[in-house]
Amino acid sequence: METFKRYLVIQAMMFVFGIVGPIFLIGYFMSQPDPTLKWMYWWGLFITFADVLIALRLAKVSDAKSVVKKRASD
Secondary structure, three states: OHHHHHHHHHHHHHHHHOOHHHHHHHHHHHOOOOHHHHHHHHHHHHHHHHHHHHHHHHHHHHHHHHHHHHHHHO
C-alpha cells in the first residue's frame, strides 16, 4: 500500500508538471470538430501517456531504494 501511495503522490506531481497533455486533450474534445486540431489530440495523448509511464518508473525506483535502505538498516 505504501508503494501505491508513493505512486499517487508522484503521479499528481507529474500531472502538475505535465499539465499541458490533459489541457491539449480537453481543448481538443471541447472544441468543434476541426481536422486542423488533430495535433492536440495526438500530442495530448503522448504527453499524458509519458507522464503516467514516468510516474510508474519513479515509483518503482523509489520503492526499490527504500527496500535497499530498509535491508541495510536491519
